[in-house]
Amino acid sequence: MSPELARVLHVSLNHYLALSAILFSVGVLGVLLRKNAIVILMSIELMLNAVNLDFVAFAKYNSNIDGQAMVFFVMTIAAAEAAVGLAIAVAVFKRFKEVNISYFEKLKG
Numbered sequence: 001m002s003p004e005l006a007r008v009l010h011v012s013l014n015h016y017l018a019l020s021a022i023l024f025s026v027g028v029l030g031v032l033l034r035k036n037a038i039v040i041l042m043s044i045e046l047m048l049n050a051v052n053l054d055f056v057a058f059a060k061y062n063s064n065i066d067g068q069a070m071v072f073f074v075m076t077i078a079a080a081e082a083a084v085g086l087a088i089a090v091a092v093f094k095r096f097k098e099v100n101i102s103y104f105e106k107l108k109g
Contacts, residue, residue, distance in 0.1 A: 016057035
């Protein structure tokens with residue numbers, strides 16, 4: 001590979017951080033602006049994946065494995081969050097035939 005091509009293809013830490021910031025911002029907007037519970041759960045997953053991207057990028061540029069270990073724990077928590085959130089969404093759908101976030105208040109006792 002030529003040195004010019006290598007210079008063009010170089011991805012720095014700033015590129016990863018910028019992509020992560022964009023993903024996290026899209027996730028925050030999805031949580032704040034949407035009323036569908038499934039879309040909100042997907043937006044939370046997008047925010048967690050943005051954080052995972054930061055962990056992996058910092059681990060790569062610091063040459064240690066701590067970031068990958070943190071990603072493992074974040075993915076475990078994300079899977080548990082998705083399971084509980086989808087179970088609640090199914091309960092709301094069974095009762096109201098819609099998964100609007102405003103119906104979650106009516107699930108009390």
